[in-house]
Amino acid sequence: MPDFEPILLRRINAGASPALDAYRADGGYRALTKALTEMTPAQVVDVVKNSGLRGRGGAGFPCGVKWTFLPPNHPGPIYLCVNADESEPCTFNNRILMDKDPHQVLEGILLACYATKASVAYIYIRYEYGTAYRSMQKAIDEAYGANLLGKNILGKEFSLDVYLHRGAGAYICGEETGLIESLEGKRGWPRIKPPFPAVEGAFRKPTVVNNIETLACVTHVVNRGADWFKTIGIPPDPKNPRDAGSYGSKLYCISGHVNKPCCVELPLGISVRELVDKHGGGVWKNRKAKGCIPGGISMGLMTEAEFDTPLDFNGPGKVGCLGLGTAAVTIFDDTTSIVDVLYNICRFFAHESCGQCTPCREGTGWMMKMLDRIRQGHGRMEDLDILDEVAKSIGIMPGTTICGLADGAGWPVKNAIAKFRPELEGYIRGGQKTSMSLAVVH
Amino acid sequence: MAVVLINDKPVDIGNERLNLVQAAAKAGVFIPHYCWHPALSVVASCRMCLVEVGDKKPDGTVAMQPRVVPACQTPAKDGTVCITNSEKAKFSQARTLEGLLLNHPLDCPVCDKAGECMLQDYSYRFGKAQSRMIDPKNRPANKPDIGEHLSLFTDRCIMCSRCVRFTREISGSAELQVINRGHHSEIDIFPGDPVNNPLAGNVVDLCPVGALANKEFLYKQRVWFLKSQKSVCAGCSTGCSIHIDHNKDIVYRIRPRENPQAQGYFICDEGRFDFPYINGKERFDRPLVKPAGERSEPAESAVAWETALPDIRDVLKKSASALAAVVSPMLTVEEAYLFAKLIKGFSPQATLYLGWVPNVGKDESFPRDRKGNPVGPVQFTIRAEKCPNRRGVEEVLKHFQGEVLGFDRLIADISSPLPTGGEGAGVRRRPQALYLTAGYPPRLGAWLNDEQTKTLSTIPLLIVQDLAPTPITQTARYVLPAATFAEKDGCFVNHANLAQQIRWAVRPGTMGRTDGQIFLSLLGRRGLIQATKIRQELAAEIPFFAPLAVGDLGEFGVKLG
Ligand SMILES: Cc1cc2nc3c(=O)[nH]c(=O)nc-3n(C[C@H](O)[C@H](O)[C@H](O)COP(=O)(O)O)c2cc1C
Numbered sequence A: 001m002p003d004f005e006p007i008l009l010r011r012i013n014a015g016a017s018p019a020l021d022a023y024r025a026d027g028g029y030r031a032l033t034k035a036l037t038e039m040t041p042a043q044v045v046d047v048v049k050n051s052g053l054r055g056r057g058g059a060g061f062p063c064g065v066k067w068t069f070l071p072p073n074h075p076g077p078i079y080l081c082v083n084a085d086e087s088e089p090c091t092f093n094n095r096i097l098m099d100k101d102p103h104q105v106l107e108g109i110l111l112a113c114y115a116t117k118a119s120v121a122y123i124y125i126r127y128e129y130g131t132a133y134r135s136m137q138k139a140i141d142e143a144y145g146a147n148l149l150g151k152n153i154l155g156k157e158f159s160l161d162v163y164l165h166r167g168a169g170a171y172i173c174g175e176e177t178g179l180i181e182s183l184e185g186k187r188g189w190p191r192i193k194p195p196f197p198a199v200e201g202a203f204r205k206p207t208v209v210n211n212i213e214t215l216a217c218v219t220h221v222v223n224r225g226a227d228w229f230k231t232i233g234i235p236p237d238p239k240n241p242r243d244a245g246s247y248g249s250k251l252y253c254i255s256g257h258v259n260k261p262c263c264v265e266l267p268l269g270i271s272v273r274e275l276v277d278k279h280g281g282g283v284w285k286n287r288k289a290k291g292c293i294p295g296g297i298s299m300g301l302m303t304e305a306e307f308d309t310p311l312d313f314n315g316p317g318k319v320g321c322l323g324l325g326t327a328a329v330t331i332f333d334d335t336t337s338i339v340d341v342l343y344n345i346c347r348f349f350a351h352e353s354c355g356q357c358t359p360c361r362e363g364t365g366w367m368m369k370m371l372d373r374i375r376q377g378h379g380r381m382e383d384l385d386i387l388d389e390v391a392k393s394i395g396i397m398p399g400t401t402i403c404g405l406a407d408g409a410g411w412p413v414k415n416a417i418a419k420f421r422p423e424l425e426g427y428i429r430g431g432q433k434t435s436m437s438l439a440v441v442h
Numbered sequence B: 001m002a003v004v005l006i007n008d009k010p011v012d013i014g015n016e017r018l019n020l021v022q023a024a025a026k027a028g029v030f031i032p033h034y035c036w037h038p039a040l041s042v043v044a045s046c047r048m049c050l051v052e053v054g055d056k057k058p059d060g061t062v063a064m065q066p067r068v069v070p071a072c073q074t075p076a077k078d079g080t081v082c083i084t085n086s087e088k089a090k091f092s093q094a095r096t097l098e099g100l101l102l103n104h105p106l107d108c109p110v111c112d113k114a115g116e117c118m119l120q121d122y123s124y125r126f127g128k129a130q131s132r133m134i135d136p137k138n139r140p141a142n143k144p145d146i147g148e149h150l151s152l153f154t155d156r157c158i159m160c161s162r163c164v165r166f167t168r169e170i171s172g173s174a175e176l177q178v179i180n181r182g183h184h185s186e187i188d189i190f191p192g193d194p195v196n197n198p199l200a201g202n203v204v205d206l207c208p209v210g211a212l213a214n215k216e217f218l219y220k221q222r223v224w225f226l227k228s229q230k231s232v233c234a235g236c237s238t239g240c241s242i243h244i245d246h247n248k249d250i251v252y253r254i255r256p257r258e259n260p261q262a263q264g265y266f267i268c269d270e271g272r273f274d275f276p277y278i279n280g281k282e283r284f285d286r287p288l289v290k291p292a293g294e295r296s297e298p299a300e301s302a303v304a305w306e307t308a309l310p311d312i313r314d315v316l317k318k319s320a321s322a323l324a325a326v327v328s329p330m331l332t333v334e335e336a337y338l339f340a341k342l343i344k345g346f347s348p349q350a351t352l353y354l355g356w357v358p359n360v361g362k363d364e365s366f367p368r369d370r371k372g373n374p375v376g377p378v379q380f381t382i383r384a385e386k387c388p389n390r391r392g393v394e395e396v397l398k399h400f401q402g403e404v405l406g407f408d409r410l411i412a413d414i415s416s417p418l419p420t421g422g423e424g425a426g427v428r429r430r431p432q433a434l435y436l437t438a439g440y441p442p443r444l445g446a447w448l449n450d451e452q453t454k455t456l457s458t459i460p461l462l463i464v465q466d467l468a469p470t471p472i473t474q475t476a477r478y479v480l481p482a483a484t485f486a487e488k489d490g491c492f493v494n495h496a497n498l499a500q501q502i503r504w505a506v507r508p509g510t511m512g513r514t515d516g517q518i519f520l521s522l523l524g525r526r527g528l529i530q531a532t533k534i535r536q537e538l539a540a541e542i543p544f545f546a547p548l549a550v551g552d553l554g555e556f557g558v559k560l561g
């Protein structure tokens, strides 16, 4: 395949200025002008729907379809919540987009709001993203100054206000309804559904929640059309009637035991192996990979043998992973103990579970305690069965929790037990102690 | 009309909007639940109520959902299929319980809730006997000062969030919150802001486990020693349905009893905590008599009922034409009726006055925000009228006398130039003898001021029926012991004309008698009082009370008027 010409990272890779003038000089806000002058909101929705663009935040829900779930002819207000919480471990593409090309994101937000008739957009930004916060704020200020935000944008009937809202450092506030609760000033406890946010979301009004990268894509979809977008990526698997395809490009994050951790934009469907070897500079220290976390730790684990799996919306599931997730690949080398990997993962989820649902609250804590004991050399064989049972019984897929955090917490554990059982058993049998010391977060 | 299938059994739920916990209850199937409570918002977070759910299609086929769902969050619709006892449902319920017990201290032997704990009960019915966790449990610190009457045993909490939602949705005061995350989540307050709202005690009943404890009850009785009586609170004119929990003639605890017609699910703290006077040492338990002419000296002496009552009857008869009686709104309808009948029986000219109606402050409605402003629809009201039966007594008085004369009228009449004797119907006389019933709980304080006490003491013959010594009992010729609401049968009519039944839980001292029994004996009727019979009698006689002819007023009472 010839080298892919980046779309979202085009200006960033070229070192272009994030300022409004520079963005405009590079053709920025053309999509907005086009939409406002030539298209009805319904037509924008249609383009996005036809493009097959799926959410980049983790769940992969078709973006245009989500917009159609808003109640028709609602008197308003309708809100857009922009998910910039980006707290899935090893995921950092939203940050790059906001840091370096904020107007591209803002244009996507404007288009989404025009399409959905939203009058206010809240960007819920992860607290730790200081530079992104400042950069986005600057872009918003510039946009207000240039009549790209505020009343009667570009002299048209369309008005929009955008607010930046900083989170306080909780993974769960990236879950869309946890985000909404937090935005409303409440504890970030995901809501039960129904009602879905499209019907009753922020401040009890219809609300669309979209990821930063999804919205950045919207800019280009509107600019260049659905057909163009569909030339990139992977069409639906004809054998899988539920596959909605994996069109477009994706910002893949590569981190862990590689020589060159980075974020690259590639058409959906690239394999882990190609990512590591070609873009990540290979496994570090001339070692071999033992496995990877394919899309943020919620998606489970892949063994090295599974590295040829394409990273599209359909691929990771074929090897027992939860899904594409955020497409943030973390490699661990063959000297890494799977017990340490798992302990670290479990510690994260035990720390981040919001604590509402009994199975998640207690399950994540218990799994962490078991793994802590195992890594200290006091594991029992039956712990693996208990871990497996707990991991498989928590989450929205078995139906025992409110949000998907619990699925994500269980998936790597059950994957590890299925894929790395001999290592785990050997570890327990040998009464081995871990080589790593991790301060236990309680 | 909607038919729901619960474990293959069809139940018709009509047009009711129910969730599956409620629909299953209609089918006689109990779905365990913690976080769901009919008075609170649905959060579906405890996951105790997990069941399998499907849809029965018109062609008879059933499509089951692949995952378990919380019954509390699932609306019951026509054709909904709910399975609570499949392996999958039972496994899910058992796993939730196992999770809840992981960090639970299992200190049932020293826990107040043991015996009425939903964690114990569900574990027994739906859980596993053995914990599989060998790792150390979390041990969060207890919070004994979370409220004036409340103590939090933090480690026993199962995080159902009922208490939090109560303070937000019912009291509105929002003192409680969850702090920390994950398995370190805890219930807490903001520093220096304890749960002291007037409804705070309800969180103890709402708490399914022994986490939130009532400090007034803590370590006083094991609950399995308690007997429970269904009754009505006498604290204000709302007339909340309650349980009186008692043992060996001592009241230990008062809890709300659900009554959609009266107050709903809750009671206020005044009603909950103001009962120790019932067990009070200072209570009268036998008649006291003072020799005539020595009324200022406290030279009273106890006399047997058998002597006192005939004496009182005689002296009342002698003063018949200038006789007055004060009918306390603390009396039951039946007692007021017997009393009125007794007094009017001596002479049609004898006058009945309504006793003091205590009014304290204003009605307080909830939820209200932290500044005291009402928010949202009213969920609970504590009424300013601090007596249970003004309405009932008024109707009795209207029947016997055509009008209701207030207590102030009595004071005025005593000091006025009304005639003291002679005949002539409809002419009020200056009272020469007064039979005064009171029975107010001591929390209300001295209800007669010095002036009023002085005025009343000018009456030659004063008979006072009250709970405990007060200045007026000291000047009385005869003192008769009154009984509290916990000691008698009868009914009260609340502010909205709802007649509700109270039932005796404890006896009024070894020698005590209830007010109704005293009136019955004075009327010369034999035997023990049977409130139901009296109720039927007065229902036949007084049209307002006609609906009480049913006798037993049931759990929720009967609407009058
Ligand atoms: C525990 C949890 C954490 C999540 N964190 C994020 C996040 O940090 N950023 C994000 O965009 N989506 C996150 N999501 C997914 C969102 O719920 C939601 O699906 C997404 O924001 C929708 O946007 P999209 O359709 O544009 O992808 C998270 C989901 C879960 C269950």
Ligand code: SF4
Binding pocket: A172, A189, A190, A352, A353, A354, A355, A356, A357, A358, A360, A361, A401, A402, A403, A404, A405, A406
């Ligand atoms: S699944 Fe976990 S994180 Fe999600 S709402 Fe429930 S307790 Fe919170």
Ligand code: SF4
Binding pocket: B156, B157, B158, B159, B160, B161, B162, B163, B164, B187, B203, B206, B207, B208, B209, B211, B212
């Ligand atoms: S203290 Fe009791 S009512 Fe409150 S959350 Fe814990 S278990 Fe539930």
Ligand code: FES
Binding pocket: B032, B033, B034, B035, B036, B043, B044, B045, B046, B047, B048, B049, B050, B070, B071, B072, B073
């Ligand atoms: S009772 Fe249904 S989830 Fe708690």
